[in-house]
Amino acid sequence: MSEPTAVRVCDAQSLVNGGPGVKLPVTDGAGQTTVFFVRYQDKVYGYLNRCTHVGVEMDWENSFFTRAGDLLMCARHGATFQPDTGVCAGGAGRNSRLTALMVEERDGAVYWLPAGKIQPL
Numbered sequence: 001m002s003e004p005t006a007v008r009v010c011d012a013q014s015l016v017n018g019g020p021g022v023k024l025p026v027t028d029g030a031g032q033t034t035v036f037f038v039r040y041q042d043k044v045y046g047y048l049n050r051c052t053h054v055g056v057e058m059d060w061e062n063s064f065f066t067r068a069g070d071l072l073m074c075a076r077h078g079a080t081f082q083p084d085t086g087v088c089a090g091g092a093g094r095n096s097r098l099t100a101l102m103v104e105e106r107d108g109a110v111y112w113l114p115a116g117k118i119q120p121l
Contacts, residue, residue: 006104006111007120009046015039015110018069020062022110023049029117033057035101037110038064038072040083044110046101047072047086048118052093053079072098 010022021038026048034049034057049057051074058064060075071080071089079091086098102113114120 006113009037009103009110009112012044012105012108012110015044017042018065021059021064023059023062024112025121026114026118027121028119032121035112035118036062036064037101037103037112038083043084044103044105045083045086046103046112048099048101050099051077051079052088052096052098053077053091 009024014022015038017039021036023034023036026033026035028048035046036049036059037044037046051058056076058074064072066073072083073080077092079093080089081087081098082089086100088094088096102115104111
């Protein structure tokens with residue numbers, strides 16, 4: 001099996017702790033959607049942009065964090081998720097987890113390594 005082709009997401013400095021995220025269009029086997037990338041405690045994380053509660057995109061104008069910058073929050077329903085694990089921390093999605101992506105940061109940039117059904121458009 002070959003290595004996944006890395007997709008350049010953005011310059012590393014474009015993502016700041018608790019700040020706006022970067023979205024990319026993808027297909028997930030069920031149709032077109034987006035994925036997002038954020039920085040939390042100096043590390044970059046990526047997830048499928050789908051709330052575990054009803055499957056809507058989570059952000060409001062690329063904003064994924066709560067005002068405190070400590071949790072990811074669904075702008076539609078208020079469900080919250082741990083930024084480093086994607087585990088639901090509160091709200092209607094309890095006992096669920098966001099779909100995590102393989103992400104790496106190198107050479108001053110953030111890269112996504114697509115795998116499985118989630119693929120770039």
